[in-house]
Amino acid sequence: MARHVLHLERELTRLRDLVLSLGTRVEESVQNAVKSLIERNTDLAKKVIESDREIDLMEVEVEEECLKILALYQPVANDLRFIVSILKMNQDLERVGDLAANVSERAIYLSSKEKMPIPFEINSMANLVKEMLRESLDAFVNADANLARKVCASDDAVDDLNREMYRQMESAMRDNPDRIKVFIQILSASRYLERIADHATNIAEDVIYFTEGEIIRHRGDL
Amino acid sequence: MFKAIFFRRFFLPTCLVVCLFLTGGVGYSLSVFKDRLLEIEIENLNERARLASLQAKTFFPLKKVEALQALTEQWEGAASYRFTVAGPSGRVLADSQKDPGRLENQSHLPEFQKARAGEIASSLSDKSIDSGQFISAAAIEKDGEVVGVVLVRAESDGIMVEWAEFASRLFFVLGAFVFILMGILWRKNRLENESLRMMEESVTRFSQGDLSIKSSENGGVGMDPLLHKMNRMAKRIDGRIRTVLLQKNEVEAVLFSMSEGVLAVDADEKILRVNRAAADLFGIESDHICGRRFHEIFRNSKLKKFIRRTLESSDPVEDQFTVMGEKDCFIHAHGAALVDADNKRIGALAVLNDVTKLRKLENMRRDFVANVSHELKTPITSIKGFVETLLQDDFNDPESAQRFLQIIMKQTTRLNVIIDDLLSLSRMESEMDRVEISREKVRIRELLQSTIQDCAFAATEGQMEVELVCDAQLFAHVNRPLLEEAVVNLIQNGLKYGKGGKKIRVSGAIENDVLILSVQDWGPGIEATHLPRLFERFYRVDAARSRNLGGSGLGLAIVKHIAQAHNGTVSVQSTPGQGSQFFIRIDLHQFAD
Secondary structure: HHHHHHHHHHHHHHHHHHHHHHHHHHHHHHHHHHHHHHHHOHHHHHHHHHHHHHHHHHHHHHHHHHHHHHHHHHOHHHHHHHHHHHHHHHHHEEEEEEEEHHHHHHHHHHOOOOOOOOHHHHHHHHHHHHHHHHHHHHHHHOOOOOHHHHHHHHHHHEEEHHHHHHHHHHHHHHHHHHHHHHHHHHHHHHHHHHHHHHHHHHHHHHHHHHHHOOOOOOOOOO | HHHHHHHHHHHHHHHHHHHHHHHHHHHHHHHHHHHHHHOOOOOOOOHHHHHHHHHHOOOOOOOOOHHHHHHHHHHHHHHHHHHEEOOOOOOOEEEEEOOOOHHOOOOOOOHHHHHHHHOOEEEEOOHHHHOOOOEEEEEEEEEEEEEEEEEEEEOOHHHHHHHHHHHHHHHHHHHHHHHHHHHHHHHHHHHHHHHHHHHHHHHEEEEOOOOOOOOOOOOOOOOOHHHHHHHHHHHHHHHHHHHHHHHHHHHHHHHOOOOOOOEEEEEEEEEEEHHHHHHHHHHOOOOOOOOOHHHHOOOOOOHHHHHHHHHHOOOEEEEEEEEOOOOOOOEEEEEEEEOOOOOOOOEEEEEEEEEEHHHHHHHHHHHHHHHHHHHHHHHHHHHHHHHHHHHOOOOHHHHHHHEEEEEEEEHHHHHHHHHHHHHHHHHHHHHHHHHOOOEEEHHHHHHHHHHHOOOOHHHHOOOOOOEEEEEOOOEEEOOHHHHHHHHHHHHHHHHHHHHHHHHEOOOEEEEOEEEEEEEEEEEOOOOOOOHHOOOOOOOOOOOOHHHHOOOOOHHHHHHHHHHHOOEEEEEEEEOOOOOEEEEEEEEEHHHHH
């Protein structure tokens, strides 16, 4: 029995490491994607798109590891919650990786166009999203439900910024109908960032679930 | 605790052994003594019997039984034994205690039979003690013939009582002796206990790390040398620990004052030590990070890879990577294995060197050389081309010649501007190192107004309006010509690049003893990537455009140098599409009125 527990403990630590590696990669991807967008760095954007493949592989590895632990050790209580939340976080992280690649695609397109200033809102949105993702991973590392709640709360700010972007782009399209394609690209980059923030929120919710055993999704109050 | 152990292990066994030996010895000597006592008694009886038999001989042949009877009674009176005289057949002739006629025949007694055979017989067995009687018999011989037997009987009680009395006295004395002995032992035991307890205390203290020497050296008998040695040992250990602590503190101080980041992890990638610089490099604030897995704290996949490589490789590892934070840092990392006292590998050590600045300087130098040659080359190429054309033998077109010469003139002026700027820049640089600039009290509004007038022509040409925002009562100690040159440069830049905005605002203010001069335009603005390098020599946001506008590429570099000559700074804020604002900040603290 003791050995069994010890093995499980070791497997869980390994799993944690794997998820964290994935998280780190995704975080860096997002950072690079945002950087490539703001600085019009095509090389960096290409790098992000390439590294998405690696993130996908890592996601598969994490999932396999989770399934292996579930099948071999049949964990209960805390451990089970941990694995279940990792299974969900894993998907979120992978999606964030994809979105980072999408942002990078927009960045490549936008930097190929003539100088089109990136709206300031994108900048602050990107910073906010980066911060949220970082904090949700911090919350995971430290099993800190309070920090996770903070992440959930900042999602609204990103949503507001995204709505503001819609308004701005709408009027910009009306004024410059000939550049509609560029505006659409900017808009979709904004939307991707907003989606990344949503996934960061999901991760934070999973952290709350595994630390407190409480599912806070789809609740107005926090 | 020691009391009990001492009692059980030392005191009790000692007492038991002493008691055992004493009891054994005393028992043995008592039994020997008793045997001896009996022997003497028997001897005595035999003697009596022989004497009695000799005396009784005179009465035989027996004439008067009464006389014999009286004799036996007389014997008993003298010796307090019971005397019996029996005939050869065993018939009792006289007895000192009882009527002879009533006594049974004595011939069945073994002593009688032996005496009858001619020897003195006596019973000397324990049986006789149990029976309570000793018997001794001797034959009465007359003319070689046994005519009778004298039997002497003694009660064993008397001897036993005497023996018992002696034994009890002996036991009493021994008891007293044992008691005193135990008392002495007990006292000694307690003293030893005390010193042992003290030693235990000291050892406990030592083990808890309290090595201050306190255990007194007068507690135990015979424990003093030990205590003394223990104290000495404690003192030495204390000294060594202090040395180690000192060394550790030194190492820590060195580590923490290093500008390079140092990160040590064990074989499980748990953090052993991190210095401030490393934590700052990665923007880590939490203090309790030792013992945690390092990539939970340092979330950087390149660093993780690097640490892993260091852990796996036996040779020192080197790598370069960027850390993205508020500012991107370019890091040059060195890794080495961490070994313990037995040269066994216990982890990895990484030294992280922030080479961002170094890289920037390298880039700047490279760019400068490239730029300066390019900037000089362009006008020269153009001049050379036109001069070659003019020098052609068949060239005969005065109109074109005029035009060419004008172009040559323009390019020469440009060259001149560049070289002038370079010269003033290098002069300023060399002077700034040597002497403090001369300062005078200047009305800021006046200074700004005169710069605006200097640029008035360019402003009207570009159809731009220059607005001045400055309180007339502001004064500051500055070098007027230099500062004017700086502001003129900024205004010219604003006029050149802020075309879309129709307006430039020049403002001056003093906040907290800091003079802030700013020039704001509402042109297309500058992208964030260019901002950090904007003040470098020949740095161009858009090379083609600005060269057309006739700049030397040194304007902002000169502004920067003038600000630095005033111990001030320059900075720029810009949002693409919304315009830019340049600031010159000069600390007037030391010139405050």
